[in-house]
Amino acid sequence: MTLALLVRRSLRQHLLSTVVTALSLAMAGGLLMSVWVVRKQARETFTGQTGAWDAVLGARGAKLQLVLNALFHLEASAGNVEFSDFEAIATNRAVALAVPIAVGDNYLGYRIVGTRTNLFTEAEASPGRRFVVGKGGRLFEDGYREAVVGSFVAARIGLKVGDTFKPYHGLSFNPKEQHEDEYLVTGILEPSNTPADRVIWIPLEGLQNMTGHAAATATDVSAVLVKLRSPIAGQQLDLLYNKQGNRLTFAWPLGAVLSQLFDKMGWFDKVLELVAYLVVLVAAGSVLASIYNSMSARRRDIAILRALGARRSTVFSAIVLEAAAIAGFGMVGALGFHIAFLSVAAGVIRSQTGVVLSVWSWDPILVAAPLGLVLLGALAGVVPALKAYRSPVAENLVPES
Amino acid sequence: MPVLEIEELKKAFVPPGGTAPVPVVDIGSFSLEAGEQVALSGSSGSGKTTLLHLVAGILAADSGRVRVAGSDMTSLGEAGRDRLRAESIGYIFQTFNLLQGYSCLENVLLGMSFGPGADVAHARSLLGRVGLADRLDYLPRQLSTGQQQRVAVARAVANRPRLVLADEPTGNLDPSNARQALELIRGICTENNAALLLVSHDPAVLASFQRVVSLSELNRAARKEVAP
Structure with a gap:
């Protein structure tokens, strides 16, 4: 209950940076999932699009x-x-x-x-x-x-x-x-x-x-x-x-012939995947930066919590959880961005090739990517959490008389 | 058995730009019984806050012994000191140190949650006791200075601590609010049979205590500093 309260209040206190960071993660997560799904569905749909012909x-x-x-x-x-x-x-x-x-x-x-x-x-x-x-x-x-x-x-x-x-x-x-x-x-x-x-x-x-x-x-x-x-x-x-x-x-056979198309596009696939991973890394970095930059404003609160008896581990956990929560909110948005990205991509692919991608189809990446990004967000929170962990209490309370 | 016992407590700091540590606290012996209320007087720089931090376990002593409610604070690790502070010590600050993003009730509940656990009914009752029953959901900035100090008092005593430390608790209040806050702190300590160690340099506050200890006499480091 205490950790949940600490995380909730901290997110509210830093609402703007929370929203901006969650949005950047949402776009990164959405892009990653879309790249993955478009690539997979495009290959499956193209190679399965040969109708009844052999x-x-x-x-x-x-x-x-x-x-x-x-x-x-x-x-x-x-x-x-x-x-x-x-x-x-x-x-x-x-x-x-x-x-x-x-x-x-x-x-x-x-x-x-x-x-x-x-x-x-x-x-x-x-x-x-x-x-x-x-x-x-x-x-x-x-x-x-x-x-x-x-x-x-x-x-x-x-x-x-x-x-x-x-x-x-x-x-x-x-x-x-x-x-x-x-x-x-x-x-x-x-x-x-x-x-x-x-x-x-x-x-x-x-x-x-x-x-x-x-x-x-x-x-x-x-x-x-x-x-x-x-x-x-x-x-x-x-x-x-x-x-x-x-x-x-x-x-x-037609499936083997069509797979050549994707083999030829392999380099493009890899570049797209690399870009998606880079965007994810940058977004994770933004979680780190946003919390880390707010640490000086949080020093007093952390010192007060410690003076009330909060352990270092409690403060550490609260910040890691906060980072994970920001990533979690981002992942809710990521699913929305994914649907939007995929709808646009499906529209373009349909108008150019006639191949229809399914926007709402299930793919394990829709769970794996959000979980991975929440974990990455939590990891990004470790650096500011360590700073909070090491933060001296006495110096950050009232000035000595 | 005394609630607070201090023996040969020493703490020194290296001043900014300096190389050698300068003693700030050097106390031979001091004790406080359950229910006893003592005022500690001293001028700025006499080590009052450092002493309270040492007693609360916020700072680790260089040497000597501090026993709180039978536990040796100086032999405990940091986590142990945190636990002892959360369970047995209430701390009232001159600047209140309320958490600005939390309501009055949440400030009190947080104070409890690191100790025996949050008790909403008890927290509500305490805020009622300090006259803030209708301000439970107010944020600190929505309260007057006197009301903020009352929340700080409620938070400090929420865990029914054996020892209450108050660092210039009336320093930021006008005379009327200062008198009320002092009465509140002392009254609640009396009700809970908690020992109170209150630091002040306000003559009116000091005059209201039966036992007043001068830090310049108690603290050998302060004596050295003021000596010609």
Whole structure:
């Protein structure tokens, strides 16, 4: 009871420095937790975001670029795949489903992807979940100038069923490069929380035959999304396309390919982590400095407490507990900052990649980081506590008569 | 058995800028019985506060013996002295030394908590006894000087100490408040049968005591200092 009273009153007496220090710890703790959670969730979500697909077939090039282009609608296409190659893999007995995609156009900066309707009817958006067209809409019909719009794009640019639009050439928006072809929006996809939400889908032939596209490559596709009948089929096709062949790249298994992305970003990860740790250390230093700097103002109170019979250990414990309490308050705020940081990061990642991070998901770091920081705060309190421990009583009481 | 016994107590300090220790307290023998009230007179620099600090165990003696309520203060370690002070000694300061961030009640409770333990009912009753029943939650700065000294008195006697030390307890009070504070301290000590050692250089205060000891006579170090 005595220690609790001493800590409570001291926090109240030094309210401003308590609040400022707790806030700095809150930001540090929030940043640390967010960096950790974003990193972990991004890796898990990206590598688990391959939907029902097991592999991607594309032009000869880097597997990572192929996967990012075909599944995440990022990066440029490495090149084209002849239609006969698509037909070959689609009829391969090891393949359960093969769906072609073609890219090369955009509408107001949002990528237009040509494909076939079986992408929506036979494949899954994510494991166990199919694409759903919103109420009042329908899928486009192969061969028609019709489009189905991803939910994110529809929300951003306000496209709705019945609207028409003219695509622009290239993957980046250039107002001077608009095609003459006009497309009718027949449906808006329900949010699937996948990169498909950030894309406008049109029939494969629509993109292949868009006015101004080269006639020589009009039947080519950009990539083929592949679902295998069994894992061993992946090894067979890997051998066929990557080792024996030299025209095409078979990106498989997708999880391993995507993990390269995070391996490449490893240095950035480490820098971010280091920054978070440094911020935490600075915040812990601020606990030390704030209490230490107030020690001269506290000398009298400490001397009075000692004159009343308080032991050195009591004074020491009260200051360490005070530092821990400041850190504790900071950690309550840290959870709030974490939610705020993560919401912003999730928004940015979703708008850039279509990958959705969960702001409210549980992670052990949400307990470990606050506990660690409270411990660090208590440790930071040891230095001023030692000063209080050694503080002479008689000198800090009334002047000698 | 005396509540306070002092034998050959010595304390010296090295003055600022000096090298050799200068004796401040050098007392041959002094004792105080339970319930006895003694005034200690002395001029500034005569070692009054140092003597009280030695008796309270706030300062450690260089040599000699101080026994409080049967315990040898000078043979105890610091933690032991803290415990003995918390349980057996009440200390009233000239500047009251109330904790400014704590209410009147909390000041008294804190005084108790380092000794036998906080007793809210007893603390309330004591503050009522000193006329502050309606000021329990007031902070010291919200009280008059006289009221602050009354809180300090309540805090000093809250643990029913065997020995009460009062260092110029009326020094910061006007004559009316000084008289009331003195009556309060002496009255409560009498009620509790506590020995009182009160330091003052106020002639009016000294005149009210049956036994007045001059520190310049008691303290050989002070005698040396004043000698030509």
